[in-house]
Amino acid sequence: MGDQVRRNMPLFPMGIVMQLTELSARQIRYYEENKLITPARSEGNRRMFSFNDVDRLLEIKSLLERGVNLAGIREVFEMKEKGINQMPPYYKKEPSEADLHKHLKKELYQAGRYGKTSLIQGELSRFFN
Template identity: 85%
Template structure:
């Protein structure tokens, strides 16, 4: 039995999927309703998920966390199925402590120089609590 066959075998009920992916059952059903995953069904009509389904759910979760909506996720999956390379998705992350200190120093210098208030006071307020 090949590795790909093993990865496609429907083995996991939704309870295990919830633990593996930290998604709710409702989220998993919603992604199925929207055609993002297609789990197998047992004789009792219960959903059974494969390792590939788990990977796909984790990818959906990751893309959603990075700000991609369901239509975008669907398009990404369609591109992958057609063999089209998907552009790397980069999203701005929270500024590091070093970045904030650098901005603080720059803003304070400029504010003092021109006698005006800092433009990033909201970002800097966490240092003054």
């Protein structure tokens, strides 16, 4: 039995998946309603999740925490299915400290350049002596 077959085997009931992902049953059902996941069903019509389903739920949770909406998550998954594993540039991670410093310095410079006072200039000027 190959690894991919094992990862697709429906093994976990909803309760175990809730513990593994720290998502509520309602959240998991919502992602299923929006066709982000498709768990298998048992003879009793209970949802059964595979390792891949759990991984996908964890990825959904991570993307939501980074501010990506459901349409964006769907787009990310479509890109992965097409073999494009790179995140679109508009889903960048949090900016680094250096990026923030550069952006704030630029804002201060631009505000002073055009004779306008930035709303946050007084607060930020203490960082750029």
